[in-house]
Amino acid sequence: MIDDKYQALEIETANAMDFSQSRALQPKAHRLIPGGSHTYAKGDDQYPEHAPGFIARGKGCHVWDLDGNEFIEFGMGLRAIALGHAFEPVVEAAQQQMRLGANFSRPSKIEVDLAEAMLDLIDGADMVKFAKNGSDVTTAALKLARAYTGRDLVAICKDQPFFSVDDWFIGSTEMNAGIPESVVNMTVKFPYNDLQGLRDLFERHPGQIACVVMEAEAATPPASGYLEAMKELCESQGALLIFDEMITGFRWHLGGAQKFHGVVPHLSTFGKAMGNGFAIAALAGKREIMQLGGLNHKEERVFLLSTTHGAETHALAASLETIRTFREQGVIEFLWRQGERLRAGVNEAIARNSVAGFFELDGRPCNLIYRTRDQHGVPSQALRTLFLQELIRGGILAPSFVVSFSHTNEDIDRTIHVVDQALGVYSKALVDGVQNYLVGRPVKPVNRAYA
Ligand SMILES: Cc1ncc(COP(=O)(O)O)c(C=O)c1O
Numbered sequence: 001m002i003d004d005k006y007q008a009l010e011i012e013t014a015n016a017m018d019f020s021q022s023r024a025l026q027p028k029a030h031r032l033i034p035g036g037s038h039t040y041a042k043g044d045d046q047y048p049e050h051a052p053g054f055i056a057r058g059k060g061c062h063v064w065d066l067d068g069n070e071f072i073e074f075g076m077g078l079r080a081i082a083l084g085h086a087f088e089p090v091v092e093a094a095q096q097q098m099r100l101g102a103n104f105s106r107p108s109k110i111e112v113d114l115a116e117a118m119l120d121l122i123d124g125a126d127m128v129k130f131a132k133n134g135s136d137v138t139t140a141a142l143k144l145a146r147a148y149t150g151r152d153l154v155a156i157c158k159d160q161p162f163f164s165v166d167d168w169f170i171g172s173t174e175m176n177a178g179i180p181e182s183v184v185n186m187t188v189k190f191p192y193n194d195l196q197g198l199r200d201l202f203e204r205h206p207g208q209i210a211c212v213v214m215e216a217e218a219a220t221p222p223a224s225g226y227l228e229a230m231k232e233l234c235e236s237q238g239a240l241l242i243f244d245e246m247i248t249g250f251r252w253h254l255g256g257a258q259k260f261h262g263v264v265p266h267l268s269t270f271g272k273a274m275g276n277g278f279a280i281a282a283l284a285g286k287r288e289i290m291q292l293g294g295l296n297h298k299e300e301r302v303f304l305l306s307t308t309h310g311a312e313t314h315a316l317a318a319s320l321e322t323i324r325t326f327r328e329q330g331v332i333e334f335l336w337r338q339g340e341r342l343r344a345g346v347n348e349a350i351a352r353n354s355v356a357g358f359f360e361l362d363g364r365p366c367n368l369i370y371r372t373r374d375q376h377g378v379p380s381q382a383l384r385t386l387f388l389q390e391l392i393r394g395g396i397l398a399p400s401f402v403v404s405f406s407h408t409n410e411d412i413d414r415t416i417h418v419v420d421q422a423l424g425v426y427s428k429a430l431v432d433g434v435q436n437y438l439v440g441r442p443v444k445p446v447n448r449a450y451a
Contacts, residue, residue: 017393021066022053029054040446041078046399048389049440058085060406063397072411074398079367082250082273082335083325084406090276090321097317107311114316117323118274118282121255124264125284129293129305130316134246134271135164137283138213140293140305141267142168145211145240147302148289153205155198155239157214158189163244173447193223198230202237211240211267215248216257219362219369227263240266240289246281250274250322251366254332278318279309331405332366338403338412339365345416346370346401353423358430359387361401368401375430382434382442383426389439390425394418 026044030036035043044053052065061084063073076082083090097110111130118128131137142154154168163169170176171184188205191197192214202209212234216227234241243265248257250273258264266289271281283290283305291297293304325331343365350356358373372383391398396418403412429437 017050017069018067019050019052019065019069025066026053039078041399043446045444045451046446047443048385048392048438050389051392052397060084060087061404061408061411069395071392071395071397072407072415074396074401074403074407074415076402076404077277078272079247079251079402080272080275081277082331082404083276083322084404085277087276087325087406089325090278090318093321094278094314094318097314100313102312102314103309108313108316110313110316110320111311114320117320118270118284121323122268122284123255123259124286125268126287127290127294128282128284129290129310131281131283131305131307131310132279132312132315133165134244134269134281135166135169136305136307137269137271137281138164138242138244138246139166139168140283141242141269141285142211142213144267144283144285144289144292144302144304145242147292147300148240149210149238151208151210151239152186153188153208153210154186155188155190155201155209155212157192159192159220160215160218160244163213170447174449175447177449192218192220193226195226195229195233198233202233202239207238209237209239211242213242213244215244215246216261216263216265217248217252217364221364222261227261231263231265234266242266243268245269246271247367250326251332251335252364254326274322275315275319276322278315279312280315280319325405329405334405335366335403336364338407338409339368339401341409341412342401342403342407342415343368345412346419349416349420349423352420353427355423355427355430358383359423359426366403368403370401374434380434381444382438383429385442386429386434386438387422387426388443390422391418394421 026036037043052069054066055063056066057064061072062070063085064070115128119125146152156163156169156172167179167183168187171179172187172189176184188201190201198212212230216222231241243258245256245268249270253260256268258268267283267285269283274280274282292299292302343361346361350359357377360371361368362371363369372380372387374380374383396415425437
């Protein structure tokens with residue numbers, strides 16, 4: 001249902017961009033696919049009404065929608081793309097491998113090659129296992145921790161938004177229909193940057209917590225000594241520390257946030273950018289724990305990540321080439337530099353439009369996000385929608401401000417110019433009311449109980 005007050009403006013008068021082909025396809029997508037897409041974060045409810053509905057192709061940091069409209073984009077496939085869309089050397093490596101066959105009845109050598117390349121990057125990890133999705137490898141880390149410790153509970157950081165599509169995590173969100181209460185009760189939560197919070201949790205569940213799952217850093221950096229103390233606390237309590245490096249890996253540092261912060265977890269999980277868009281994820285960790293999934297031990301065996309498509313050869317080739325590019329071309333430094341250029345320009349635009357406190361950037365330069373607040377300082381989905389709408393009007397698609405190796409100075413400067421204009425409208429909306437500027441309904445949180 002569309003809220004009446006947001007229907008005030010006619011879409012056609014708001015923008016000259018034509019989205020008619022996208023519009024025509026959307027009802028069919030929703031008829032055939034629950035949610036209209038295969039990832040909730042890409043859904044129609046996450047974008048303004050006046051937005052491209054489908055992307056037809058991408059090159060570098062530019063994408064073209066079904067109607068031929070061009071955008072500079074900053075979502076980068078939910079951060080799966082760190083080098084750029086259709087990045088030539090990666091596409092070439094995948095193509096060459098594809099011609100040799102995608103999947104066999106015995107392992108292929110490239111599985112060992114990529115294992116070696118990954119373990120070269122991750123300090124303190126002795127073994128690695130690949131899969132297709134971040135969710136799968138993080139769930140596998142849990143299974144391993146439970147088997148290793150003989151405990152059932154898992155502790156997750158409550159201030160970080162996402163760890164897995166599997167029941168142990170989704171059961172802890174608002175959108176937990178279909179998940180048995182017995183599973184929901186197996187996950188307990190602790191606050192970020194609050195060592196006492198985790199201490200309390202261990203006290204409430206003595207000898208029951210198998211592992212602590214967290215991102216070393218999300219929007220907020222760790223307080224000095226926090227991560228070191230977390231590891232010490234886990235070890236003193238007999239639990240494993242698991243870092244989810246889905247976002248931080250291949251962005252904070254080539255060795256992940258664990259290298260950036262100098263704290264080595266017992267297990268860590270990677271995905272997203274490690275294949276520059278090809279489906280590949282990894283669980284890495286200490287031999288003593290990882291080998292429970294192997295053949296060379298006398299303990300009870302753990303069924304650790306054994307999937308038909310887990311080692312699809314062209315995704316492994318894409319990942320090898322991605323790692324080579326990161327190593328040889330200073331990609332991490334580039335991401336931080338371009339992110340800093342963007343941050344500085346956007347912060348100037350915030351000051352110029354007097355919206356400080358109402359619109360703000362957060363996170364590291366390599367992974368910027370933004371927050372929108374109304375005139376009372378309360379987080380506002382309507383203002384987020386307006387900002388997205390005004391960016392789209394200027395040819396920018398930015399659910400976040402995540403830069404890639406393909407964002408040139410020109411792309412960044414063009415973006416800053418459009419952000420400046422968008423914040424001009426934003427500042428007027430703070431005074432006159434967002435409904436006077438927003439076309440259609442506001443966006444909604446991804447994980448909510450009801451549509
Ligand atoms: C921090 C984090 N962990 C895990 C996942 C799950 O990864 P995937 O979607 O590849 O299953 C995500 C996905 O957005 C994520 O952001």
